[in-house]
Amino acid sequence: MTAELAVALVPVAVLLLLAAWLAAAGTAQVRVQLAAGAAARALARGEDPGLVAGRVTEVVGGAVLTVRQDGGLVRVDVSAPVSAPLLGAVGSLHGSAAAPLEADAQDAP
Template identity: 55%
Template sequence: MTAEFAVALPAVLLLLALLLAGSAAGVTQLRLEEAARAGARALARGDDAGAVDVIVRRLAGNAAASAVASDGEWLSVTVSDRVPGAVGSLVPWTLSARAWVRGESAGPSAAATVPWTGGHQMQGLTG
């Protein structure tokens, strides 16, 4: 019985490590998505990139990086960070999330935004 336990223990520990790394990645992805949405809402209100970075770091952590981009009337916030933990430090595992929103200058219909409808995009109401 001891020999079987000694053979099975490394496999059980590896499975546990993979489960913990997967849950850490899931929690990190949720934090990044929330930070990207909050940053996009701040952009829609007219805040500058510095204020967006403060919001992103407060929600996603100090190690998170944010980038603001403009594509015509659409603004986007991309937030990325590495997965924490032992597996995240061994494997360069970087996650990211992006949220899009129409800026205030796009007209009255651009001020309203809808929540996530799937994927990693926030869309303005039209019409």
């Protein structure tokens, strides 16, 4: 019975590690989406784009920030790489948000 238990523990351990990695990837996705929303709001208030990009990369390591302004809206896209143990980079996470420009920000140069 001990040998069977030892053999059965390997797949259980692999499944637990996979579940933990998926939970971490889900948390990272939430972090990317929240960073996009915070960046959109900050840029809509007229904050310095370089400072906002620095904050995003501080919160989400390796993030790339793309900003567009459409009429009275600021649109922000954030993407960040996701990696898996032993596999390296396996894809990327994306988050996007939009915020209306505030009156003071529209008058700023």
